[in-house]
Amino acid sequence: GEDVEQSLFLSVREGDSSVINCTYTDSSSTYLYWYKQEPGAGLQLLTYIFSNMDMKQDQRLTVLLNKKDKHLSLRIADTQTGDSAIYFCAERQAGSYQLTFGKGTKLSVIP
Amino acid sequence: KAGVTQTPRYLIKTRGQQVTLSCSPISGHRSVSWYQQTPGQGLQFLFEYFSETQRNKGNFPGRFSGRQFSNSRSEMNVSTLELGDSALYLCASSQTGTAYEAFFGQGTRLTVV
Numbered sequence: 001g002e003d004v005e006q007s008l009f010l011s012v013r014e015g016d017s018s019v020i021n022c023t024y025t026d027s028s029s030t031y032l033y034w035y036k037q038e039p040g041a042g043l044q045l046l047t048y049i050f051s052n053m054d055m056k057q058d059q060r061l062t063v064l065l066n067k068k069d070k071h072l073s074l075r076i077a078d079t080q081t082g083d084s085a086i087y088f089c090a091e092r093q094a095g096s097y098q099l100t101f102g103k104g105t106k107l108s109v110i111p
Numbered sequence: 112k113a114g115v116t117q118t119p120r121y122l123i124k125t126r127g128q129q130v131t132l133s134c135s136p137i138s139g140h141r142s143v144s145w146y147q148q149t150p151g152q153g154l155q156f157l158f159e160y161f162s163e164t165q166r167n168k169g170n171f172p173g174r175f176s177g178r179q180f181s182n183s184r185s186e187m188n189v190s191t192l193e194l195g196d197s198a199l200y201l202c203a204s205s206q207t208g209t210a211y212e213a214f215f216g217q218g219t220r221l222t223v224v
Contacts, residue, residue: 031211033212033213035215041217041218042201042215042217043201043203043215044215045212045213048210048212050210090154092211096167097166097167097211098156098159098167098169099146099154099156099213101146101153102153103153104153
């Protein structure tokens, strides 16, 4: 079965880089996603990566994928206080329309 | 372009009652999915609809049901509410396509007392 794991908390100083890690178990996952959730809000899609890619960059966000180790990371450059939120990693299996989410990593940015 | 709209935003119901939640997807999106979010279980998939047909269903009891209308709007229904059904219910809409980017609404916060 599929499982997605993330560390629960991360604390960084404003201006530093944040790296949020995620591991998944299903080798048939085709797409992997990062979502952001602020208090009282829904999920905001940040970025996604296809499983045949190693890296994707989008402004301050860099996604790295290590398929061999089933490890995904999200790097946020120049972290701002507005980046404080819970970040979810999610995977989607080939042929499925269901997303499987990790428990989320709460990012706290210290001014 | 308007985002995904969920109504109502908040609901308080009594055990044993039933509830219907509504989701209007982004214009042009034909796939609608529902998720339950709780502090203990996190985000769990309920079901997904495309062109009025349920394509995927999660591991929830039959008290949870849904449907999709010809205009892609979707509703989910929970019957015989239990305290454990208290959660944030999130709806997501997607275009068909390989990336299947799912865009979420603000959610409906259901409290069962």
